[in-house]
Amino acid sequence: MIKYLFITILFLSFNGRAQNYVKLKDVSRCKQRINEKANNTSSIKADFSEEIFSSMLKNSQKAKGILRYKKENKIRWEHLSPKKQIILIDGKTMKYSENGKEIKNAGTNRVVKKVQGLMMQMFNGDFLDEKEFTIYYYENTLNYKLVLVPKSSRMSNYITSIELIFDKNTLAMKKLTLKESEEDKIVYTFTNIVFNKEIKNTTFTQF
Secondary structure: OOOHHHHHHHHHHHHHHHHHHHEEEOHHHHHHHHHHHOOOOOOOEEEEEEEOOOEEEEEEEEEEEEEEEEEEOOEEEEEOHHHHHHHHEEEOEEEEEEEEEEEEOOOHHHHHHHHHHHHHHHHOOOOHHEEEEEEEEEOOOEEEEEEEEEOOHHHOOOOOOEEEEEOOOOOEEEEEEEEEOOEEEEEEEEEEEEEOOOOOOHOOOOO
16 A cells, blocks of 8 residues: 555656756747748648636636638637637738628637737748747746747737747647736647648638
8 A cells, every 4th residue: 555655656756747847948949840830831730729817707718619720821729618619821912700600800810810829820930030029938847838929019018928838849839828927828739740741722712
């Protein structure tokens, strides 16, 4: 009994340490690896879960969906539950629909445009040039964690930081956190990630 208890405690202790992040020493190597992965990625398919935390809400709000990305500048960001929402980005063309109905107004277009610029940087690796963000690098045994802090006061008005978690082996982005504050944030977790499979162009133009 004592032996099994010791093994359990040892496992939990190791597992806890594995999740702790420390400052990354070889930043240039990490940047090189992520950049090479982005350059060699022509498309991404993934499922995602979304969790919204707000200081105004007692419980977090959860949603699920599917992400499709393709070079150059194509994204399909599709919420499947609890309601159906789709953002289509095909170069400079952007569309948004909710519950099967396309929504057209200036406010929505501005929001979609912000999403476009931000998401494109995350998936194509442009954020690594640090023109818009100061980046802090961390690691644990399994992952890289990059914390992006906006340089412009305009962006920092609605995002104080962005956290990206990359798998060290595959360099797939496992988690994306958009923070307005510690209490107000959106967390995306990506699973079933597939790289460089053919995606039809109509995926990004048709709801």
